[in-house]
Each structure stands twice: as structure tokens, then as C-alpha cells.
Amino acid sequence: MMAKRIYDLNLLTVFDAVMQQGSVAKAADKLELTPASVSLALSRLRDSLGKPLFVRKGRGIAPTLYANQLHASVGDELHRIANALGMQNEFDPASSKRQFVLAGQSYFDQIFLTHCSAWSREAPGLRIAFRAEEDNFHKPIEMLSERQADIYLGSLPINHPSILQQRVGEEELVVACSRNHPRIGDSLNLDQFFTENHATLTEGRCGSLYLYQLCDAPLPTRHVRYRSDSLLHVMAAAARSDLLCVTTVRLARLWEDTLALRILPLPFSLRSVPIYLSIHRSQENDKGNQWLTGQLRNLFLDMPSLMAAQ
DSSP: OOOOOOOOHHHHHHHHHHHHHSSHHHHHHHHTOOHHHHHHHHHHHHHHHTSOOEEEETTEEEEOHHHHHHHHHHHHHHHHHHHHTTTTSOOOTTTOOOEEEEEEOTHHHHHHHTTHHHHHHHOTTOEEEEEEOOOSSSHHHHHHHTTSOSEEEESSOOOOTTEEEEEEEEEOEEEEEETTOSSOOSOOOHHHHHHSEEEEEOHHHHGGGOGGGSOSSOOOOOEEEEEESOHHHHHHHHHTSSOEEEEEHHHHHHHTTTTTEEEEOOSSOOOOEEEEEEEEGGGTTOHHHHHHHHHHHHHHHSOOOHHHHO
């Protein structure tokens, strides 16, 4: 009878970190190891399994199909073991050097920047990376399940057994244009809105920011002359042209003076855009994740109004 092979859990932990971070250097930084140590661990795991795990891609590496399948099988179990052993139950923001990866619509990145100084005072060694991704039903599940992100922020509800989600706030949408717009003054009616040309998000990035999904009544088609993956780029295009754009009050307030924007209410009724915070179920007891989730909840508790932006 062939004896079962025993695998070194430390090697799988290193493998998990490389899969999460996407590079040997970033995994080494997270694990507080040298890149050479991480590479050696990957080589030992590859030899033990007898199958290649990564291939060269440009200046970095990319996981093989087998590595993706392996990570899908062992990733959750590694985090459950870590939780059971209390490895993630200790977190002191004042001394932690952890790196968190947040993902979601690109405009959230701008919101975080305004709070970085406050967070750095409480957690000076903490590092937070942000990945701009599409706002759809599939991307949060994919990124959280594959540990490409610790927290995902989006505008769509998710119903998946591996994902824990909570609604942490909402956004009000407004119209933004240049303060020097030749035809738009201090008010905007329905005919003007649909007569003017517009800058918008590309549809794949919109999620619930897609205008027509938020209105209960049918709307005319807008004349779109510019599209971008970034809501900030959309606002900048409107500020430097005769285009109109629809954006969130929160982002409009941040940039109205810098971009010299005129902020106006929409000339029709729209529902507010919900903000959902999602994590993987295996991370539920992670004290670090709990701390950061609390910070984000507080950030979105305050819903800015259009009156404050004027």
C-alpha cells in the first residue's frame, strides 16, 4: 500500500500569498520574508507536487491552470486553519504592518484618499492598495474567492454562500458641467439635459451607476460623446468642454473647486445608489479585516447632500 505524502503547510501558505499578491516580491513583503525564500518555497512545493505552478509572463509570473485549481481547493482551508489557530485574531492598528487590498469602482479610490491621513495616524504602518474593477455580479465573487482582494466595494447586491455582504451607505447622483458652460446656468431642465452632449462611464464599469437602471420611468437616450472607465476622467472631460456628466455628490464635492465644476440636481427622479461592502466568509473573524471594515462603514455613514455641494 502506497503511503500518503505529507505536505509542508508552510509551503502552501507561501503559495497562497503569491496567488493573492500576484508576485513573489509582494508575497515576500506580506510574509516578511526575502524574495529568494519565497522562490525557494515555491520550488520545493513544485517538486513535491510534481507539477509546474507558475510560468514567466513579461517581468513577472502567472499561475498555471493547475495552480489556479489548487488554490481554489486549498485557499479557504488555509484561512480556516489560520483562524482556528488564532493567527488572524491579533491585530493592533498602531503596530501592524499588514497590507490590505481593496477593490471596487474606481471612484472609491478618490474617497479613500481624503481619509488616508486620519488612517495613517491611527495605523502608521498599515498599507492599503486599491484595485479598480468592474461593478458587476461576478467580479466581487471572483476576486474575494481567489484572495485577490480583502474587501470589495460595489453597488450591486450579491447572493453567494462564500460572500458576506452588508449595505454601508448610498450615493446621490447629480449633474456636473463646466462653470463656464455657454448654455447651462444655475438650473437645468429635462429638455436641456437630453439636448446637450454627455460624458459617461463605459457601460461595463457602471453597475448601478447606469442611469437607466435607477429611474422608474423611461428616459430619452443621451447623446454620448465621451466614455471612460474612470468617473474622475468623466468629470474632468465635462469640466474642460461643453459636455455634461452624471456623478456622485461625494465625488463632485471633492473636485468641484479644483475642476471648476457647476453641480446641479438631475431634472428627473432617480433612486440613490447603494454601497455594498463584501468580504469572503473565511475572513469573517479576521481582526484586521474587522477594523478596516469598521473604518469604511464610518466613512460611508455620512451621505453628503447636493445643498452642501453648492
